[in-house]
Amino acid sequence: MKIVTGNDLKTGAVTWWTGSDWSIHVDDAVDAGDQAETIAAREEAARNVNSPYVIEAVTDADGKVRPAHIKDRIRALGPTVRPDLTLKPADPTAGNWVI
Amino acid sequence: MYKYDQYDQAMVDARVAEFRDQVRRRVEGRITEDQFKPLRLQNGLYLQLHAYMLRVAVPYGTLSSAQMHALADIADKYDRGYGHFTTRQNIQYNWIKLEDTPDILADLAKVEMHAIQTSGNCIRNISSDHYAGATADELIDPRPYAELLRQWSSFHPEFLALPRKFKICVIASEADRAAMKLHDIGIRIVKNDSGEIGAAFYVGGGMGRTPMIAPCINPFVPLDQLVTYCEACLRVYNRYGRRDNKYKARIKILVHELGAAEYTRQVEEEFAHLLTQDIEPPLAELERISTYFASPAFETGLSDDIDRSDPDFALWVDTNTVPHKAPGYVSAVISLKPAGGIPGDASAEQMHLIADLTKQYSFDECRVTHTQNIVLPHVKKADLHALWTSLEAAGLGAANLDRIGDIIACPGLDYCSLANARSIPVAQKISERLSPRSAELGELKVKISGCINACGHHHAGHIGVLGVDKKGVENYQLLLGGSEADDTSLGKITGPGFDEAGIVDAVEKATEVYLAQRTDGERFLDTYRRIGINPFKEALYG
Numbered sequence: 325m326k327i328v329t330g331n332d333l334k335t336g337a338v339t340w341w342t343g344s345d346w347s348i349h350v351d352d353a354v355d356a357g358d359q360a361e362t363i364a365a366r367e368e369a370a371r372n373v374n375s376p377y378v379i380e381a382v383t384d385a386d387g388k389v390r391p392a393h394i395k396d397r398i399r400a401l402g403p404t405v406r407p408d409l410t411l412k413p414a415d416p417t418a419g420n421w422v423i
Numbered sequence: 424m425y426k427y428d429q430y431d432q433a434m435v436d437a438r439v440a441e442f443r444d445q446v447r448r449r450v451e452g453r454i455t456e457d458q459f460k461p462l463r464l465q466n467g468l469y470l471q472l473h474a475y476m477l478r479v480a481v482p483y484g485t486l487s488s489a490q491m492h493a494l495a496d497i498a499d500k501y502d503r504g505y506g507h508f509t510t511r512q513n514i515q516y517n518w519i520k521l522e523d524t525p526d527i528l529a530d531l532a533k534v535e536m537h538a539i540q541t542s543g544n545c546i547r548n549i550s551s552d553h554y555a556g557a558t559a560d561e562l563i564d565p566r567p568y569a570e571l572l573r574q575w576s577s578f579h580p581e582f583l584a585l586p587r588k589f590k591i592c593v594i595a596s597e598a599d600r601a602a603m604k605l606h607d608i609g610i611r612i613v614k615n616d617s618g619e620i621g622a623a624f625y626v627g628g629g630m631g632r633t634p635m636i637a638p639c640i641n642p643f644v645p646l647d648q649l650v651t652y653c654e655a656c657l658r659v660y661n662r663y664g665r666r667d668n669k670y671k672a673r674i675k676i677l678v679h680e681l682g683a684a685e686y687t688r689q690v691e692e693e694f695a696h697l698l699t700q701d702i703e704p705p706l707a708e709l710e711r712i713s714t715y716f717a718s719p720a721f722e723t724g725l726s727d728d729i730d731r732s733d734p735d736f737a738l739w740v741d742t743n744t745v746p747h748k749a750p751g752y753v754s755a756v757i758s759l760k761p762a763g764g765i766p767g768d769a770s771a772e773q774m775h776l777i778a779d780l781t782k783q784y785s786f787d788e789c790r791v792t793h794t795q796n797i798v799l800p801h802v803k804k805a806d807l808h809a810l811w812t813s814l815e816a817a818g819l820g821a822a823n824l825d826r827i828g829d830i831i832a833c834p835g836l837d838y839c840s841l842a843n844a845r846s847i848p849v850a851q852k853i854s855e856r857l858s859p860r861s862a863e864l865g866e867l868k869v870k871i872s873g874c875i876n877a878c879g880h881h882h883a884g885h886i887g888v889l890g891v892d893k894k895g896v897e898n899y900q901l902l903l904g905g906s907e908a909d910d911t912s913l914g915k916i917t918g919p920g921f922d923e924a925g926i927v928d929a930v931e932k933a934t935e936v937y938l939a940q941r942t943d944g945e946r947f948l949d950t951y952r953r954i955g956i957n958p959f960k961e962a963l964y965g
Contacts, residue, residue, distance in 0.1 A: 374470070
């Protein structure tokens, strides 16, 4: 699947295209298919996202979205060396997901 | 310490106002990201993996207590409670909001700091010896010359759009504690046979994709021609440096391709021309700057005795303090590398403490080192135990200067959008496993980069680690034999890379070869240079 990601213009936070808006949770990302590049361009022009780009991802056995490349998995979670600063601060093993 | 004059302050204040307007226009959509990106980068604002990252310049690594407090306040108020001290003697914040940036820059300006020229193809922060002004082995304090070059290079209209970024280092001792020969221009203040002080110029060093050790192109430039000679070096580079290929755009490539002799000939020709243009600042300006770097009023008649009855304290004294030019004083190194910690990170609370200790024990001055530690340059030996007690209580008392736990590591793939692999977890695992053997291993400098850009100085590590992307999986190459000291050398890759667990095992195996092969008094690097890489390869790959 193709998903669209970028950063929030004002906060810089990593965001994912949900089909109608942007979310900080990668699990909200939807398959943008052939429209991915068009969506990225349109949303950037509207300043809803900064520096968007399209990546490959898969849906895992639990139905969770998993970006294909480790860099985007780290973007989706947060720094593996600071679990307290990730999106899952209560789960000290969350970093294992990126590997 | 140098104090801004009205011109310095006016320039920085004007830049804050200018950037505030640029941010407003970006948020309002009046300029695009393509238009805004070079403007934010000129103010040190990157867009990294998780958020905007702001890099703040620390000129030649020197900070006052008030400045360190201000850096801590920024970490608290605008970031997530910590900062990261870098291998360029700067500090970075990883979680900055765009709209906060003008206020952060305004807060920095109040303590005579900024983020100008911490990015882009311009002359970056001038680095120096973190023991400058304190060590007995220096000819003179190199920082007035670094400050003169900072002023010359700030907003220099001719050098704001160089082929690539440009890094200058100034030292004044035979011992190199600043990786001087691995800079675009390395300057060593020297004395000639007539007893005159001048500058030796080393040009074309660097790490990154194509590491090179700078050759000396001129062993003695008179001090009253220092800026003019720098200008000549830059002019030749600006004219002939490659702009067609980013990977061949650094001055080291130009010097290498022209040959040092031909590059030097062209510099000397340009230098002769520039001497007719009268561009050198008057020596009075250098003398004005130098007054800010006068030695503090050291007490005399102090005892050199230290109560070593506490073994942990004694170990810290032996490991983390270095001799000082004034009797009864030392320079004390605050390690930002607790076992298993993140190299270079300091919490806001730790920074506030360091600021307080700076004021209380070190004449209101501390230094950021390129090895990601903090130095209190002027501490009375009689104050060391009190200082250490405060550091210990705050998790800053690790006794590991230049030991296996004192690892340089770039932010790597945990933070950096350029990285191919994570650096910090590897540093943490090496530190956790081998720090208990620190005393046995002695001086051993490990340096880790998460990509070929080499912010973690892996080429110059006694043991270097380079993270690469191998079909989407992190992989780590091992290098041996590098040094960024006065015996500068570049490490060699041992062979095929390792996964994350494997690279930690590999580093351990390398230390075992060293322990088995060393002779009395040999450091890891000495043993490696004596026996070569093959015994290590045999241990690593069978």
